[in-house]
Amino acid sequence: MPAFARRTLLQGSLAAAVTAAATLGTARPAAAASGMRASSSRPRRTPSYGPNATHFPDATPWPGTAAATELVAECSWADIAAKVAGVTPQQVEAGVIVRVKPGTLPGNGSGSSSRAVLTGVGNPAWRRNVLIVPRDGFGTVTVTGGIRIDQSTRLSLFGFVSPAAFVLTRCADIEMGWSRWSAGNITQGAERIAFYELVLGFRQDPEDTAGVRPTSTYPMSDISRHGCVYGPSVKPTGSSAHCDTIQLEGTGTGPFGVFTSVDCIDYGSSNAVIMIHAALQRAEFRHCAILGGDLPWAVYPLRPGDYAGTPNAFSGSGSDVRLYDSFVVGAVGRTRFTVVERTSLSYRPSASQQPTQSGAWTVDPSLASVTRDQIFQFQAIDDYELPTLAALWRW
DSSP states (O other): OOOOOOOOOOOSOHHHHHHHHTTGGGGSOGGGGGSOOOOOOOOOOOOOSSOOSOOOOTTSOOTTSOOSEEEEEOSSHHHHHHHHHTOOHHHHHHOEEEEEOSEEEOOOOOSTTSOOSEESOSOTTOSSOEEEEETTOTTSEEEOSOEEEESOEEEEEESOBOSSEEEEEEEEEEEEEEEEOSEEEEEEEEEEEEEEEEEEOOEEOSSOSEEEEEOTTOOEEEEEEESOEEOOEEOBTTOOOOOEEEEEOOOSSSOBOOEEEESOEEEOOSSEEEEEOTTOOOEEEESOEEEOTTHHHHHSOOOTTBOOOOOEEEEEOOSOEEEESOEEESOOTTOOEEEEESOEESSOOOGGGSOSSEEOOEEOGGGGGOOHHHHHHTSSSSOOOHHHHHHHSOO
16 A cells, blocks of 8 residues: 555535535636536546546536537426437437536435436437536535436436435436435446446445345346445444445346446445345456455544444455455455456455456555555545535536
8 A cells, every 4th residue: 555645534424515515606607607618628537546537438528618519407307307308319419418507406215116306318329428417516406315317318417416315227328427425326227327436425324325236137237437435334233234335236137247346445334345246247346445344434433323343345245356456455255256466455365265267365464454544645635525526526
C-alpha cells in the first residue's frame, strides 16, 4: 500500500447533507440558467480508487458541451419522461441531453413492486443513450424518496442526490453516475447496466447497500461499475439480518453475470463486503480496494447500538472470481478465485483460497491495520460529503 497523507472522513447523515445541498446551485454560473452551459472537455479516464471525475461513458453526450438536441425539463418525472418520448431516433443518434430544472423529485418507494417513477421510457432500438442531468449541476436536484425505474432503456441519469434508494427492474442499457444515494439495487432482470462514480451507503440500516437479484428466467447480465464507492450498511445489535455491502444473489434461473468492477473502493457492512452466489458466471475486480476487517469502522465509526462486526472481504460460494491490481482486506471464505494477479491480501490464505488458473496472492498483513488517513490518501477526494462531490463533479 502506498504512503498516505491525512484525509478527513465521512461524518453525519446523508439526509442532513442533502438538506444542505439545496444551496449548492446558488453558486453556479449564470450561464447555467439557460441550460447551455459553458463548454468543458470530456474527461479522459484516469485510474483511481473511487471517484476522480474521469469515469464517464464514452458514447453518452457529455453535459459540459451542448448536445445536438438540448431540452429543459421541469423538475417532475412526468415531464422528464415526456421529453424523452418526444425525441426521434435520429436526434438520439446525434446526441440528446435533457436538463432538469432545480428542485425535488418525489419517490414512491424502492421496492421491486413499488410504483415506478419511470416505466417503459426509452427505446431499445436506439443505439445511444439520452443523458438526463440537473441543469444547474450536481446537488441542484434532490430525489426525496426511494424510486423504482421499470422496463426502461437507453437512459443515463447523472448528477442526482438522494437520501433514499433506487431499484432498477427489467431495464437495459441504463447508466447512472456522479450521484450520491443511500442504496441501489437491480432486481428481476437487467442487461448492460453501468454505474460511474456512484457513491452509496454509509448508513445505519440492516438492508444491504447494493443488491443484484435476478428472478425467474430473466437474464441479469453485463453489470459494471467504474470509479464507484460503496460504503457500509450497519445493522443494530441483536439483528439477525445478513447485512452486506454488495449481494450478488442467484435467485433466478436465467443467465447471471458477468459482474465487473474497475477503479472501485468498497467498505464492508456488518457481515461482508461482497457476497457472491455460485450461480454468478464471473466476477472481475480490476484496480479495486475491497476493505473488510476493522477498516470500514475507521472510515465510518460504529455508534452505540450498532452491531460490531468484522466483515469478510468475500463471502458466499462464487466459483469464478478474478482480481487484478487490487487490495483485499478481510477473510475471503469459501469463494473460489480463478485469477489473482498483482493483488495483495491482508493474511496468508489457505491452499483452497489460492487462484486455480493463474497468479497468486501477495500477502501483506500490514493492510489490516492501515489508518483512516491512509485509506483516504490513495483516493482523489478527502471525503464523500456532498460539498466535496459538488466540487469534484462539475461540467
